[in-house]
Amino acid sequence: MCKTPHHSLLAALPKCEHHLHLEGCLSPSLTFQLATKNNITLPSPSSDAAYTSVETLTERYKNFSDLNDFLGYYYRALDAIITQDDFEMLGWEYFTTAAKDGVKHAEVFFDPQSHTARGIALGVVVSGFNAACKRAEKELDITSKLIMCFLRHLPVQESRDTMQAAVEEGYFDITTKGQDRTIAGVGLDSSEVGFRPELFGEMFMEAEKMGIRRTAHAGEEGDPTYISGALDTLHAERIDHGIRLVEDTKLMDRVIKENIMLTHVGELPIRKFLEEGVKFSLNSDDPAYFGGYILNNYCAVQNAFDLSVEEWKVIVQNSIQGSWCEQTRKDELLNMLDECLSEYATQ
Ligand SMILES: Nc1ncnc2[nH]cnc12
Numbered sequence: 001m002c003k004t005p006h007h008s009l010l011a012a013l014p015k016c017e018h019h020l021h022l023e024g025c026l027s028p029s030l031t032f033q034l035a036t037k038n039n040i041t042l043p044s045p046s047s048d049a050a051y052t053s054v055e056t057l058t059e060r061y062k063n064f065s066d067l068n069d070f071l072g073y074y075y076r077a078l079d080a081i082i083t084q085d086d087f088e089m090l091g092w093e094y095f096t097t098a099a100k101d102g103v104k105h106a107e108v109f110f111d112p113q114s115h116t117a118r119g120i121a122l123g124v125v126v127s128g129f130n131a132a133c134k135r136a137e138k139e140l141d142i143t144s145k146l147i148m149c150f151l152r153h154l155p156v157q158e159s160r161d162t163m164q165a166a167v168e169e170g171y172f173d174i175t176t177k178g179q180d181r182t183i184a185g186v187g188l189d190s191s192e193v194g195f196r197p198e199l200f201g202e203m204f205m206e207a208e209k210m211g212i213r214r215t216a217h218a219g220e221e222g223d224p225t226y227i228s229g230a231l232d233t234l235h236a237e238r239i240d241h242g243i244r245l246v247e248d249t250k251l252m253d254r255v256i257k258e259n260i261m262l263t264h265v266g267e268l269p270i271r272k273f274l275e276e277g278v279k280f281s282l283n284s285d286d287p288a289y290f291g292g293y294i295l296n297n298y299c300a301v302q303n304a305f306d307l308s309v310e311e312w313k314v315i316v317q318n319s320i321q322g323s324w325c326e327q328t329r330k331d332e333l334l335n336m337l338d339e340c341l342s343e344y345a346t347q
């Protein structure tokens with residue numbers, strides 16, 4: 001247990017996660033383990049010394065120079081994942097760790113193109129991750145949604161083909177209960193600068209017509225016009241990262257007015273966002289690459305900003321309200337939050 005003030009409260013808070021890449025949970029040890037099982041050759045240590053051992057790869061992951069440096073390692077490690085069971089195992093790795101951190105609802109990203117480009121069928125990816133989601137609901141009481149992300153550095157036509165395949169498979173179909181889609185939403189990730197959201201506008205508008213939820217990474221490295229572009233042309237309901245929003249106060253006012261939640265990861269402009277009333281949730285993103293799951297990030301924020309219990313209440317309330325789960329589930333989570341706060345107050 002870390003020495004963060006309010007640590008026991010932070011650990012107990014019922015957390016919702018909105019920015020977690022399932023592929024970002026592929027740790028160096030799981031990469032080596034799956035590569036051995038599947039007879040996959042990772043880059044040789046003579047071409048990249050980082051691949052000498054789990055330890056050297058772990059060390060390398062502590063020193064990414066920028067988003068593209070990280071993404072190079074992220075995509076390369078995926079070669080180790082082949083079977084439906086591998087995808088389920090990766091998903092389960094996430095959910096079991098998330099459960100220990102107090103996650104109760106998780107809306108998780110996956111990158112189908114990073115697998116289909118290697119000859120893995122879309123169905124293998126979706127079935128494996130979906131199995132992990134179902135198991136998490138049954139065994140860990142974590143509800144979840146899958147969000148299919150498009151890789152913006154690839155030709156738009158490849159995203160279109162992926163979308164069409166998912167539609168044809170019926171992954172976006174609504175059951176008679178009204179909510180139970182295999183995939184709840186679409187997102188946009190990978191290298192940002194130079195790959196503007198507008199390129200994907202038409203696809204996202206078609207998704208909107210089908211009632212599919214929409215989010216997009218924007219303002220992670222790209223300037224604030226990437227955020228406004230995502231709102232205008234993708235009708236993004238959330239903005240993933242959005243760190244650079246602070247550079248444009250007019251846009252910040254719009255984000256507040258339109259009730260857009262940022263799914264944030266680290267510490268950066270949190271004090272400013274709290275003061276201005278920008279809604280955000282705190283998340284894990286790529287925990288195997290950036291050194292920590294959600295509770296770590298809650299603790300880092302607490303250490304950096306010394307937030308009050310009341311401020312944590314606002315953060316968690318906003319992250320529950322900004323989720324795409326049914327209102328009944330939100331009510332359950334809000335009740336859990338109240339119980340958690342009263343228990344903490346009597347300690
Ligand atoms: N943080 C991130 N930004 C963009 N694309 C990603 N893919 C996985 N993690 C990502």
Ligand SMILES: [Zn+2]
Nearest residue numbers: 019021217285
């Ligand atoms: Zn991300």
